[in-house]
Amino acid sequence: MSYHLRTVKKVFSRSAFVFLFSFLVVSANAQDGKAIFNQKCATCHSLDKKLTGPALRGFEERGPWSDRKKLYAWIHNPAGFMASDSYTQGLKNEYNGVIMTGFPDLTEAQIDAIATFINTPPPPPTDNNNTPNGVKAPESDNTLLFGVLTLILAVVALTLLQVNSNLRKMSDDKEGIPAQEPVPFWRNKVYIAMGIIVLFLVGGYYTIQGAVGLGRQQNYEPEQPIYYSHKVHAGINQISCLYCHTGAQEGKQALIPSVNVCMNCHMAINTYEKGPKLVKADGTEVNGTAEIKKLYSYAGWDETAQKYTGKGKPIEWVRIHNLPDHVYFNHSQHVVVGQQQCQTCHGNITEMDEVKQFADLSMGWCINCHRTTKVQFKDNKFYSIYEKFHEDIRNKKIDSVTVEMIGGLECQKCHY
Incomplete structure (x- = not known):
């Protein structure tokens, strides 16, 4: 009996391990696929809406894409694949002659990861922000609450300072130390200095925010x-x-x-x-x-x-x-x-x-785009002068070149 129990435990443990490992692999592939999708595909495609290209959720149910080899061939060389495929020719006509950009640098494993991400069902909607009748509740703004709490804490701090002053006065009276006339708060140098510092910080913050947002719309x-x-x-x-x-x-x-x-x-x-x-x-x-x-x-x-x-x-x-x-x-x-x-x-x-x-x-928005956007070197004569990068790609020292690497962050590129 104990032998059978041990056997069952081993089988169960192995099955659980295999299931957990498979789940982690699928989750990792979906995460990697999401990153590649956002980098390569999101400019023209959405999962559920038409953009420059068709919506991609459920793509394997349309056309020849249930065959992964055909999917690899299409992504690597759209024009070449389209020459002998009627479905993609129809897509070209539907989207006014626009052909998808080829991605020969994507490996089959990366394409599989993208497909895994696309096929992952969306999470169910949560009802945390919904009212019982199904209408989404307006998002709350806690600015007023924080302001009131700050005011209360300031009043408490001033009260404690006053209590401390009174206790000190009582202690001095008991020990026979002559009492000094209290200085009114509007003449107290400490209070005045603290007020100036607070006004300087608040005024400086809003001045900087206004300057940064000047002209933004x-x-x-x-x-x-x-x-x-x-x-x-x-x-x-x-x-x-x-x-x-x-x-x-x-x-x-x-x-x-x-x-x-x-x-x-x-x-x-x-x-x-x-x-x-x-x-x-x-x-x-x-x-x-x-x-x-x-x-x-x-x-x-x-x-x-x-x-x-x-x-x-x-x-x-x-x-x-x-x-x-x-x-x-x-x-x-x-x-x-x-x-x-x-x-x-x-x-x-x-x-x-x-x-x-x-x-x-904004300048930050443009710079972040230049840091992440990859240069389309293939069949682009404009970038033929960057021989070193072409050589590094051929020798597999690098897999891609971003706009930043060809001077996309230099001041004189965008400013006169």
Whole structure:
């Protein structure tokens, strides 16, 4: 009997060890996959929403991706794999001719780790911040509470100082020491010095915070003269960003499209009927057809006669993203050479109706991006001058090069 019990214990212990080891391996792979996904894939893909590319959760149920060898071939060389695969050719047509960037540097193990992360189910939502009726409770702000506690502690401290003074006076009276006339607190040098120090620290803190935030306008979302929905145009109708913002690929400025660019489509599209409901940030519903009529007014377009009246005028769009005059930023360098997607700086623009500033565009934000973003050396002639890095990659001394390594943190790169 004892022999069988020992055998059962050994088998159970081994099974538990195998289960625990497998769980740890899967968890580690998912964690590694998350890091690689955020570094390589998150710019264009989300797990549950379409961005520049399709949502990836459940990807193995679509197309040929249940075969890992085909998945490896696609990620390593998208253009080569697409030549003989109808599913990926359909993806190219669906996303306006955009082909996924190849990642030949990813190993099969790393691709497996990404797949493990994507296939890991999301954690169930918690109800900690929900009211019984299912409505999320507003987040509490403890600033007032901390202020009241600070005030109470200050009153307690002053009271204790006064008690200490009274006790000392009573002790001096008992020992026959002549009592000194107490100095009023407004003439007490210690109190005055402490007050000055506190005011200096508080004033200095708010002055520095104000100076650091000067010109920052994260989440700035002004009302425009015409309600233009990027969600409808770039998201639902899949109009390429470069159709309107031609300068993003060719020059320093992304450029705002002229009225004629809008009229290329809206000569024919004169009503808004089949799209989703348009709503402003304050909840006010927008009449899409009326906004198209505003466009006709700016363009000087006679809808009845189907011709221009010559009375058009530019649309005075309100600028959202703005950098200080001493900062140099070139869109084409980031979009063409750096191969960055619009979403990197502008957020999920295809899901925005009224556009707001997604990032704070601070110096720290840009520097952190340069420290972590890897340079796309492959088939990029712009970086051919960095022969040492190419040689180090070939000799496997390094596996990648970041923007920081090619001078991305040098002051003169961004400042005149």
